[in-house]
Amino acid sequence: VNISHANSRVSAVLPTGESVEVLLFGATVISWKDRAGNEKLWLSDAAKLDGSKAVRGGIPLVFPVFGTAPNHAATAQLPQHGFARNSKWEFLGKSSSESTSSTNPSDASIKxxxxxxxxxxxEKSKALWPYTFSAIYSVTLSTDGLSTGIVITNDGKEAFECQVLLHTYLRINDITKVEVTGLEDSEYIDKVDGAKTKSQSGTVTITGETDRVYTPAKGPSSPIVVTEDGSTAFSVVRDNLKDVVVWNPWTEKAAGIGDFEPKDGFKNMICIEAGSVSGWTTLEAGDALDGAQTISY
Ligand code: BG6
Structure with missing residues (x-):
């Protein structure tokens, strides 16, 4: 396993060729490639990678608020999606399991x-959200897929409420051929239709701007599968994250997002975002929240 830590980013390559690259800014995963070198995540051509703005693409981390929450006093002042994606994270280190067989290097992984x-x-974020916390975000690359998991601990004396979301931009070839399964018979909040609560019947297809917060009826370990032309492109399994946001900006919304390039790039992405964002998770003093996703293809 090959690791490099330079230029404010950490990257790792498995002996079989899979790779991942993480910016310290936001601990944002900005690239994940399979062994043939095919990129699995969508990243805007205009994404800012210099820390001046949250990254448009990859896997930004949403914490402690999803969107904005004007009626939730403790997070009302925070920027959209909180401060985690705009903060400089520390690289804490790596642990790897090397394959013991040189002829079969396919079971190596790196965290x-x-x-x-x-x-x-x-200081600015601290002033807006004065709670005492620590967060550890682990990115694990294996030959089977990519896992990202977060543990947030309340290290203070006062309880706080939070939301967390792994805002994953999956790269696909053609949005019109995409179908998402695993959300059947589930309730969702339709953010493009006055935040109405609706019920999903059948699979999800994307034919226009889509912004929905699903609480899947089937539970976290039942995969959310993205198929393209009938074959599996991605499968997302959640651990302790009850919600799944499905987002595609489509033509007009993408046109209005300054750092979304190319403008027709919405055809090549779908956000499947595992999180806990409907309602709030209360962390009492000393409590921790532990959530993760595993994406395979
Ligand atoms: C999604 C939200 O998670 O993120 C959308 O549901 C939002 O409402 C999208 O538009 C992108 O947010 P941002 O802040 O990265 O432009």
């Missing part, structure tokens, strides 16, 4: 850990 806490958070 990269990143940390953010109230001790390392910038």
């Amino acid at each position: 990269l850990d990143f940390g953010l806490s109230s001790a390392t958070l910038d």
